[in-house]
């Protein structure tokens with residue numbers, strides 16, 4: 001009830017944008033969301049956030065930030081556009097002690113330095129750095145990671161690559177990375193008209209929860225194998241994996257036909273190859 005009251009004390013987002021002159025910057029991947037119902041649905045994807053720590057990349061004028069605060073989260077936002085800081089200061093004032101905004105580039109700030117315990121990452125990501133941030137969060141050798149879940153808006157095409165299954169054109173390195181020790185699912189499609197300004201393409205939200213890491217597999221080795229295999233995805237594995245020491249012997253030992261192509265291998269098969277190679281390279 002108290003939160004509802006606080007919320008109504010904040011002006012509508014369109015007014016905030018106009019008052020602070022926040023014309024959307026293409027270079028910063030700014031496509032804002034204003035629809036509170038939609039934003040509340042996004043904030044609900046990770047499950048209850050009451051009292052939880054949340055990292056939001058790119059809070060912008062604060063639409064998603066407000067929804068996360070309405071859900072009871074303690075939000076830390078990293079925002080690169082200093083024009084947004086006064087608008088976010090107003091949100092901070094309406095939710096004392098619940099929002100911390102850091103001005104900076106999310107690619108250069110380690111979330112580990114911001115939280116003592118587990119935290120959720122929720123973001124309407126700037127498309128130009130979304131994949132780089134995502135692969136960074138998924139690539140740590142230490143597993144499970146400190147983040148408890150990722151709820152991220154991507155261009156729909158990227159979201160489909162993240163959750164892709166073998167034998168599809170969307171299946172590749174991103175799918176293996178997002179699935180070998182995490183559960184990744186498409187949580188919601190978001191129509192381009194929901195954004196201001198509307199991007200040319202549709203968007204979708206991916207929800208990722210860390211799972212158990214298969215034992216004896218190095219992330220670095222798995223990366224090397226998938227990079228080689230999908231680097232020449234139309235070639236047979238006996239050709240594309242030629243440059244990876246021991247890979248062809250590993251295929252033979254595992255009974256994987258070297259005439260197959262990368263996109264036919266399941267995530268579990270990639271993991272098996274990487275496991276055989278992990279002590280070697």
Ligand code: SAM
Nearest residue numbers: 028031032033058059060080081105106124126
């Ligand atoms: N969260 C707001 C919303 O949903 O309406 C804005 C989302 S907008 C798609 C992306 C936001 O990320 C913008 O506010 C932009 O300034 C910010 N941004 C872009 N690149 C960034 C970076 N490298 N680090 C932190 N924030 C960044």
